[in-house]
Amino acid sequence: AIQLTQSPSSLSASVGDRVTITCRASQGISSALAWYQQKPGKAPKLLIYDASSLESGVPSRFSGSGSGTDFTLTISSLQPEDFATYYCQQTYTFGQGTKLEIK
Amino acid sequence: EVQLVESGGGLVQPGRSLRLSCTASGFTFGDYAMTWVRQAPGKGLEWVGFIRSKAYGGTTEYAASVKGRFTISRDDSKSIAYLQMNSLKTEDTAMYYCSRVLTVVTPGASDYWGQGTLVTVSS
Numbered sequence: 031a032i033q034l035t036q037s038p039s040s041l042s043a044s045v046g047d048r049v050t051i052t053c054r055a056s057q058g059i060s061s062a063l064a065w066y067q068q069k070p071g072k073a074p075k076l077l078i079y080d081a082s083s084l085e086s087g088v089p090s091r092f093s094g095s096g097s098g099t100d101f102t103l104t105i106s107s108l109q110p111e112d113f114a115t116y117y118c119q120q121t122y123t124f125g126q127g128t129k130l131e132i133k
Numbered sequence: 134e135v136q137l138v139e140s141g142g143g144l145v146q147p148g149r150s151l152r153l154s155c156t157a158s159g160f161t162f163g164d165y166a167m168t169w170v171r172q173a174p175g176k177g178l179e180w181v182g183f184i185r186s187k188a189y190g191g192t193t194e195y196a197a198s199v200k201g202r203f204t205i206s207r208d209d210s211k212s213i214a215y216l217q218m219n220s221l222k223t224e225d226t227a228m229y230y231c232s233r234v235l236t237v238v239t240p241g242a243s244d245y246w247g248q249g250t251l252v253t254v255s256s
Contacts (some may be wrong), residue, residue: 062241119178119242124170126177
């Protein structure tokens with residue numbers, strides 16, 4: 031089974047910072063990767079699908095890139111509402127999550 | 134407006150069964166594949182299973198951790214997806230989410246999610 035490894039597992043940043051989260055697959059998965067944001071007590075929210083397609087209604091400061099085994103989620107300028115946990119997903123597998131905290 | 138509402142969670146003893154429901158509205162339910170995802174307390178997301186639309190056979194796939202114990206089904210006439218959970222174990226304790234899948238053959242990205250229903254397996 032394909033495994034997804036996110037890095038870092040946690041991250042402290044400030045409002046206005048540019049942040050990048052990485053998701054590495056144990057084998058090539060073309061561009062079939064999604065990114066989600068989850069806040070405490072809430073369901074996940076889709077941000078990016080097909081590695082780089084922005085879901086409707088998601089702010090343009092979020093972007094995704096990559097193919098094969100290495101993927102990134104970038105937030106260009108952190109806003110207060112972006113502090114949350116982020117997950118990547120490829121079909122049957124989720125990454126372990128990256129918790130983004132306020133510095 | 135697309136809505137997914139899970140129900141049926143609760144406290145259940147190990148070895149017993151429980152059936153969760155996911156009631157959909159705001160879209161043509163029968164046109165979409167659906168997925169169940171769970172999240173143990175304080176842990177990450179775990180994919181549980183997937184059911185294709187009838188147009189793609191209505192077939193299912195399951196995570197190894199639940200295969201043979203859990204069954205997903207759908208009633209398109211009622212816009213409901215079900216997760217039948219048998220032989221429950223303490224490690225099945227989690228919040229269970231249903232979601233609508235963007236892809237049709239493989240369980241890809243989910244664009245809409247329910248609020249979740251909590252299942253606690255304990256004696």
